[in-house]
Amino acid sequence: MNQDQLKQAVAKAAIDYIQPKLESDSIVGVGTGSTANYFIDYLADIKGQFDGTVASSEASAERLKSHGIPVYDLNAVDQVVVYVDGADETNPQRMLIKGGGAALTREKIVAAVADEFVCIADGSKWVDVLGAFPLPVEVIPMARSHVAREIVKLGGSPVYREGVVTDNGNVILDVHDLQITDPVDFENKLNQIVGVVTNGLFAARNADVLLLGTENGVETK
Structure with missing residues (x-):
């Protein structure tokens, strides 16, 4: 599989992972970037199963709205059941570098609020030591x-x-x-x-779950 196919695979795996957690009043946090965009597109298929979303960027908010998915201001919601976002690098401890798309502050805020942070990434983002990505x-x-x-x-x-x-x-x-x-x-x-x-270091608040797209399928870390 090429990189885009790996991104699509982890985005779909994220839908499968979060779907059992969703209720009619659930709010889903949605990240920013190419992998998150695939997640948004798949999320549209189950938009009747939850209340709405909060977005970590204006770009993601517009993409969500284009699918008819409600987008709320974070100040207007009491709880974010899960936050799904990509990463530019991840280490084995699920500590991340994020912000290649310049949305790091809002991403970090939504991650801080969310009950669970699910990172979706393709295998090229896996490193032993963070820092090769600026x-x-x-x-x-x-x-x-x-x-x-x-x-x-x-x-x-x-x-x-x-x-x-x-x-x-x-x-x-x-x-x-x-x-x-x-x-x-x-x-x-x-x-x-x-x-x-x-x-863009997500270390103090790292991901709770990492779905990593590899040639052998999506691995859960």
């Missing part, structure tokens, strides 16, 4: 240079993502040259830099 950091625009200097002190090489403004009106620094051996500690250190909104 780590996105969302930054208040006026703090960009300050944050970049502080990141250099932590051993990273930050690169401004030209032409990208997040749904929150902020900018992204992509941090290269990392080998993140203690993801929770590094996540916390980055978040303590003044001007950082958040970073």
Whole structure:
């Protein structure tokens, strides 16, 4: 199978995984990116089995609405039964790097609220040590240079993502040259830099379940 087929397989597996958990009043958290888009398309097939969704980006919200799936403001819901999203990297502990699509802050918020976080990824995202994929950091625009200097002190090489403004009106620094051996500690250190909104390490709140698309089928980690 090619990469797109693997993404479709894990998206369909996620539907099969969450469907027994859904009730008529359930809210499903939906992530952002190419794998999440496949999940949204499959979710449309069972849209009568739950109340609605919360989305981690404007793009995902529009795709959900195009299928006739209700999208709620997170502040308007009491509970998110499950959050399904992709990843740019995952390690064996289900700690992730996310944010290639610049939606990391809203993704992290929905993950924090959700009872269960299900990550869907193809096998190319599996690594032993996080950091080969540049780590996105969302930054208040006026703090960009300050944050970049502080990141250099932590051993990273930050690169401004030209032409990208997040749904929150902020900018992204992509941090290269990392080998993140203690993801929770590094996540916390980055978040303590003044001007950082958040970073793309999902380590303190990792995925509860990882559905990994491989040549041998979808594996549950």
